[in-house]
Amino acid sequence: MVKNSLRMLLAGLGIGPRIVLIFALVFSSMGGLGLVLMRNSLLPAFERMERDVALQSAWRVVSGFEQHMSSLADMNRDWALWDELYFHLQRADPVFERSNFGPEAMQSVKYHAVLLLDLSNQVAGFGSRAFSGGMQAQVQDLAVPLLERLTVSPVQPQRTECGLARVARVLSAVCWTGILQSNGQGPMVGTVVMARELDADSLKDIARFAGATFTLEQLGANHTPVSAQGAWTLPALTYLSNTQLPAQFSANAIAMQYLLHDLNEKPLAQVRIHMGRELMTHGRNVIQDVLFQLATVAFATGLVLLLTVHWWLVHPVSRLRRALAKISHTKRWDKPLVVDRPDEIGALTQGINSLLSVLRKQVDALEETSSTDALTGISNRRRFDLRLDDELARLGRRTGALSLLLLDIDHFKRYNDRYGHPQGDAVLRQFGALLGSSCRRQDLPARVGGEEFALILPDTDEAGAKAMADKIMESLATLALEHDASPTASVVTVSMGVATWSVLQAGGDETFYAQADKALYAAKHLGRNRVCAYGSPYVPSL
Template identity: 35%
Template sequence: MAGISLGLLHYSLNQSYDGIERRDLSAHMGRVVQSLESGLGHLNSQTRDWAVWTEMYSYVQAPSAAWAEENIGAHSMEPADLSLVMVYDAQGELVSMTTRNRGGGTLDLSGLQSGSYAQWLKNAEPETACGLMDTDAGLMLTCRANITRSDTSGAYVGTVVMGRQLDAQLTRKLQVQTRLSFQLHDRQDLPAGLARWSGLLTPGALGSGDFWTAHDETLYHLYYPLQDVLKKNVGLITLDVSRDVHEEAEKLFSQVRKQMVLTALVTAILLTVAVHLLLVRRLRRFTRQLVTLTEQSTWHTRISVRGNDELALLSRKVNSLLAVIESQVQTLEALTVTDPLTGLTNRRAFDARLAFEYARKNRDERPLAMLMLDVDHFKRYNDHYGHPGGDAALQALAQVLRLSVCRASDLIARLGGEEFAVLAPETDAAGAKALAERIRANLRERCIVHADSPVAAHMTVSIGIVIAGDETPEAFVNRADQALYKAKHGGRDRAYCDEPEALPDAGS
């Protein structure tokens, strides 16, 4: 009986801990890949901001060396941490190309104009694209976007390309963010004899989602192949992770086994009864909890094993590991629902919260209000102050919104560009109007200068207010958009509620 119990214990622990270890390792590699893709997403936003620029639209049709030096030259690239800026016209001819290294010098990237990436760089379809390139200067995050006016009008006139070198400094920054000592290797193939793990990571712009592993007694060695924009393997992410969970499980199992064998030698008859009452039943419960937990990935759940013996110690160690995993999962989830520029909730999280609040509104018959905000003449602001100034203005507006929206139950979100929304549960039309006026008053007090605004000398916002009715969430959002449109159509710097009487404008 003791031998059978030990065998079952060892098998169950190995299976359970192998599953936990596998998910833990996948989470580690996922954090590394996510950090790179997050950097690529930020670069994509920068590229699109530069592409949607009336002055850039004019420049590509009538190139000016002086304009290029002032606006897209090396001194403009440094604050944005850019290594490459290329501009192509509608015929695919290179208009300008600027490179920069960390030391302020240039990079030799002339091979991009005629190499395997040349056609990808000047393609007009799709309108935006991002990925990795293997250049003469090493691996580089790259994005391209079609150039349009600031209001997105106009025919196709060319493409802007921006790149950020994956050098040692950027790698160290990502290591600090992920708290993992991974390494990036360009032009390196996978070692032989590795095991392939598929389906654990989501495929993305940098790889297929599959990674390879090998391990010894103390370390797991992880390898993730990096793919370029042409879907060719151009490098590797390598990560070594200690096998603390495996070692702890083996150590604790060894202790349990020694004590059980010693007890069996002293009291064989008593052990027959004691094993079932004091060990096997608890082990089965432990195994059931652990298997259920690993299958359902409910990391907030804790293993419940009473006592002060090795099994209880093992459960506490497992619970400690689960706490670490839960914290890491929460961190990753926060990254997926937060706007990187303002720190507010992003569109994805806003849509999920809207669906939840709408269901609660229908169930409890409580009012639900939405304020849709848009910065007046923000394109002019960007053209006048530049995109870094525009980013700073959006961050300041986010601070104004946080100051104005006081209830913990309310949700502030950046929906995209200069458009924001406030979701206010249990708020009627009067409360929503008061909130809108508080936002406008605080924004006036903040006095963000907007010298090119035809509305006022400072930044203003137009606000559309709606109260939820018997409609779908999508129709609710559409009504908010219409209310925002009416606020803008009515002269901007005002709030409009989809009731007969709108709020007064700034001069009243």
């Protein structure tokens, strides 16, 4: 079914269009396949890379928060291993308190609030300075969230913990450590707590470090954002992984949205990270460039291949086909086809030339056989008729006249009767040979009937034809073939009639032949062994 449809489709197409069709099919399939492969493998690869880059940016945002916390943790740890503080917790020293928690002392520190708790978590000291918005932290702003935390996770000696918290409605990092002696020895005498605001400068630093822009939006105490996709409780870098990175991809941007939990794991703020899709845009442009270049290369390759196939295959085959069509149309196979290549087409042309030469030889042989009289070996009636037509057609174009000589052996019936038919054949053969040897190359001797011969004499006037007739008669006389049954001579003789035309006349070859025949009849009538020319007074007109 498919095979038949394909055959019908290709039926009217030559080699050239078929090759073009095959090329078009192959190249468009390759192009389509390339496009599908690129779409299915390259674009997803770019998307994966983009997702990885987004993850790294998110990771750096988290890391930025942690670094902010980490510097606070360092300060907090230093305080926790400070001997003077250790002793202050054991025996309160107002001087120490003033010089470290007093309003003047707090102006030069890098945190916004510090709180001391004794072992029973009672406040043992507090100091604060204004946040960037002007607010001032109070004891309970720090104590309330911390004490809630300590109920589930008490302070461990030698261990600094941190988290985010809302301190006087200001988003801050909070760190706390158990207070020990500077050599790390106990017993633990209390807890030092510090808070530092996540101010605009810190957020800018984090954004610069992350290489991504993000917004931080505080949530109300009971607020649960609907659009939250993930959540961090800092420090919580281990929460992030490829699979846990929810991100929304739109045409121009990637949006990631996460919840920040406070140190008691309550929703505190919402972080929104925004990234452009430059990588994907770049990827698309790369794919488009590659596709365009591939298409250009494929087109150029296809064109070169097509031209090559055309010049090496289609063109010579078409030339061969045209040459063969011309041969079969003109029936002229005398010129061999030109072989100018050492390949299969050259071999094919050579093969055709061999076949043509065999055909030529056979046609020539057939031509010869069909135009030759079997008994005498000279031309037969067929070739005589053709040649007479040709000569008459040429008559108007040449200056010389055309003469026709008809020859008939005298009393040949009697000869046969007297000497037998085979001997009669021998006479005919001898006479044919005599005719052949007597005439010029351009003359045509032929046997046109039983004992009737003819001689076409181009460029020969009547006098020339008569001279030729006389020469033949003399040659025959020289042969002196005995014919004692003849009533007119003792040897074989011949009568001849001549017709000569200088221009083509009405009736053409039939009239011309009839005139020569009329002259021959006259020669017979006048006693045989002579030549008569049509137009002579003793030859009757047609």
